[in-house]
Amino acid sequence: MTVDPNAATQGFPGPGPGPARPGPHPARYLVPALVAAAVALALGVYGKVHDPAGTAFNLAGFSSTGAVKSWLATAAMFFALVQLVSAAMLYGRLPGPAWSGTLHRWSGRAAFLIAVPVAVHCLYALGCQTYETRVMWHSLLGCFFFGAFSAKMLLLRSERLPGWLLPVVGGLVFAVLTIIWLTSALWFFRTFGVTT
Amino acid sequence: MKRPGPLLTLLAGLVLGLFLLTLNATTGTKTASSSYEEKSPSPAPSRSAASTAPTPAPSPSRVPAADADYAGRTDDDAAAIAVTVRDGKAIAYYCDGRAEESWLKGDVEDDGTLRLTGKHGAKLDGTLQDGKRVEGTVTVGGGRHAFSADRATKPSGLWRATATVRSAKIDGGWIVLKDGSQVGILTRDGKPSPAPAIDPETGAVTVDGQQLTARPATP
Numbered sequence: 197m198t199v200d201p202n203a204a205t206q207g208f209p210g211p212g213p214g215p216a217r218p219g220p221h222p223a224r225y226l227v228p229a230l231v232a233a234a235v236a237l238a239l240g241v242y243g244k245v246h247d248p249a250g251t252a253f254n255l256a257g258f259s260s261t262g263a264v265k266s267w268l269a270t271a272a273m274f275f276a277l278v279q280l281v282s283a284a285m286l287y288g289r290l291p292g293p294a295w296s297g298t299l300h301r302w303s304g305r306a307a308f309l310i311a312v313p314v315a316v317h318c319l320y321a322l323g324c325q326t327y328e329t330r331v332m333w334h335s336l337l338g339c340f341f342f343g344a345f346s347a348k349m350l351l352l353r354s355e356r357l358p359g360w361l362l363p364v365v366g367g368l369v370f371a372v373l374t375i376i377w378l379t380s381a382l383w384f385f386r387t388f389g390v391t392t
Numbered sequence: 393m394k395r396p397g398p399l400l401t402l403l404a405g406l407v408l409g410l411f412l413l414t415l416n417a418t419t420g421t422k423t424a425s426s427s428y429e430e431k432s433p434s435p436a437p438s439r440s441a442a443s444t445a446p447t448p449a450p451s452p453s454r455v456p457a458a459d460a461d462y463a464g465r466t467d468d469d470a471a472a473i474a475v476t477v478r479d480g481k482a483i484a485y486y487c488d489g490r491a492e493e494s495w496l497k498g499d500v501e502d503d504g505t506l507r508l509t510g511k512h513g514a515k516l517d518g519t520l521q522d523g524k525r526v527e528g529t530v531t532v533g534g535g536r537h538a539f540s541a542d543r544a545t546k547p548s549g550l551w552r553a554t555a556t557v558r559s560a561k562i563d564g565g566w567i568v569l570k571d572g573s574q575v576g577i578l579t580r581d582g583k584p585s586p587a588p589a590i591d592p593e594t595g596a597v598t599v600d601g602q603q604l605t606a607r608p609a610t611p
Contacts, residue, residue: 309405312405316412316416317412346402348398353399
């Protein structure tokens with residue numbers, strides 16, 4: 197794999213420098229995978245069991261919580277696109293500045309932290325529903341997203357992983373977020389117009 | 393070497409989520425402040441829809457009944473009835489889906505007794521049964537009906553839309569029952585007629601060619 201020597205790749209385990217590295221311990225995969233499953237399952241079960249409240253607090257200046265969530269989700273989607281670009285820089289697929297690692301880290305944090313209030317509202321006020329195809333996929337993938345994201349974060353802590361693993365998991369997280377956004381915010385804007 | 397960054401990110405998300413959940417659970421429909429707000433785009437003038445947003449009145453020194461929605465039918469199956477309880481106040485809607493409807497309002501007593509009143513002498517007496525059901529009688533237009541309304545969860549419950557379409561005052565009320573069926577009346581300048589169906593997920597409804605949004609009705 198070609199890696200720009202100037203790019204700040206030290207935060208990301210690429211192909212390991214060690215000679216003849218032994219295969220990573222299975223726990224390196226298993227723990228993130230199990231945590232991911234537990235997170236996704238816990239969110240889904242909460243959404244299913246908890247009695248949807250129907251309402252939650254709204255923000256001043258917005259006509260509905262749907263508008264608030266759509267804009268927050270759109271902001272998260274924007275940072276997710278920054279994620280995609282900065283990741284391509286880190287892996288040398290795009291020319292990038294030395295601080296692309298920092299950019300990748302902080303745009304990811306921003307996207308995640310913006311997505312959390314949206315998910316909290318979804319789970320608290322609406323729950324996990326399956327009465328419509330759009331709603332079903334949104335509910336399932338919404339739970340899956342936070343599991344996959346947890347796995348990605350935990351995998352970052354392990355070294356000596358196969359080089360393809362992080363890009364694949366990261367790409368999965370990005371793809372899932374995109375579908376979640378398409379089935380919620382885009383649908384909202386198309387149904388109600390781009391309103392605040 | 394272990395990096396703490398990703399773990400801290402996860403923890404921050406968890407803490408934020410729990411914080412917001414607590415805020416939701418404790419404040420109900422209040423306007424939020426704090427970190428939630430700085431992330432959002434700048435507020436723009438909101439449309440008339442904002443005026444239907446609930447403005448809960450504080451009721452000091454009382455233990456209000458739990459906020460809940462109820463929907464059901466009268467025992468004679470002549471009409472549907474829905475009750476929404478928020479902050480110790482209740483709003484109810486009686487609707488036969490054709491011509492007769494009534495909005496009723498009032499307080500919920502600490503013991504779960506409801507005594508709601510509406511226009512033209514409409515009256516509802518009921519009791520909350522452990523927050524699972526409302527039972528009682530409703531008197532509208534001279535007819536007295538016993539009813540029982542079960543606890544309803546979104547999207548079933550009580551919806552309302554008010555607007556002006558081509559200079560006619562539109563007031564629509566809908567009761568979405570547990571089985572997904574809808575009973576609703578639309579009044580144009582005070583003249584009632586059966587209402588078009590709303591999308592129970594969004595409240596979207598088309599009235600005389602105009603797209604309106606019904607909102608969950610609150611006291």
